[in-house]
Amino acid sequence: MFSLFRNKEADALSHWYAPVPNYSASTKDFYEAVEKELKAQQVPALEISRVEFSEGGVLTAKREYLRLTRDRLIFDICAAPFGVNYFYSCRFAELPARVSFLALALLFVVFVMLLFASLRFIGFWLTFFVWPILIVALAYTLRNAVSLGLNDLDIWLIKQPLIGPVYERIFRKETYYRQDTRFMYLIVVDGVVKKLVEEETSAKGVKLLTHHEHAPILGELYKPKQKRLSEDAKAD
Numbered sequence: 001m002f003s004l005f006r007n008k009e010a011d012a013l014s015h016w017y018a019p020v021p022n023y024s025a026s027t028k029d030f031y032e033a034v035e036k037e038l039k040a041q042q043v044p045a046l047e048i049s050r051v052e053f054s055e056g057g058v059l060t061a062k063r064e065y066l067r068l069t070r071d072r073l074i075f076d077i078c079a080a081p082f083g084v085n086y087f088y089s090c091r092f093a094e095l096p097a098r099v100s101f102l103a104l105a106l107l108f109v110v111f112v113m114l115l116f117a118s119l120r121f122i123g124f125w126l127t128f129f130v131w132p133i134l135i136v137a138l139a140y141t142l143r144n145a146v147s148l149g150l151n152d153l154d155i156w157l158i159k160q161p162l163i164g165p166v167y168e169r170i171f172r173k174e175t176y177y178r179q180d181t182r183f184m185y186l187i188v189v190d191g192v193v194k195k196l197v198e199e200e201t202s203a204k205g206v207k208l209l210t211h212h213e214h215a216p217i218l219g220e221l222y223k224p225k226q227k228r229l230s231e232d233a234k235a236d
Contacts, residue, residue: 013092075190
């Protein structure tokens with residue numbers, strides 16, 4: 001209940017991989033090629049990092065993955081040997097935004113502390129007149145951060161483990177533009193990774209096996225939602 005964001009773990013919405021028999025390559029060089037290509041694409045608000053996942057249990061060796069993050073949409077990319085063979089994999093996932101009781105409780109405590117400080121230093125009447133104006137101005141700013149040109153504020157708020165989920169659920173507006181840019185992010189990254197895999201293997205005269213698709217990369221994000229009819233509507 002108290003978890004806001006899972007740091008590395010997320011349920012994969014899509015996963016493809018390409019096994020390459022009797023093949024070897026440099027994981028480091030492949031990751032650097034992906035980073036270079038994506039920087040050339042100038043994907044807005046993209047964060048590139050390396051994360052390690054255990055190969056098995058807690059005491060097993062760790063495997064480094066290339067992680068691409070934009071908002072809460074992530075790609076975890078792996079290129080690694082498997083005996084005398086090699087494989088490339090790419091998982092797409094959405095990190096969950098959870099508004100927990102702990103987050104709401106802490107925000108309430110901060111609000112009360114600021115209110116008491118205001119009453120103490122500027123008095124009751126000034127607090128009574130100033131606070132409603134500040135609350136309305138803050139709500140308007142958060143609701144329209146991007147349209148006001150505050151893109152950096154919007155990105156910063158999304159990343160905050162305490163206020164990020166609250167901001168996204170209550171204040172951050174869902175727009176056609178946000179949806180379109182998510183589509184572009186998914187298409188660009190997926191295309192870049194597949195292109196580089198094919199270029200790297202074909203340069204060594206290797207023909208890839210078929211990519212295995214476990215789920216449509218965009219299917220879970222925007223699949224239609226069914227609405228349940230009320231009993232009155234059914235009766236009509």
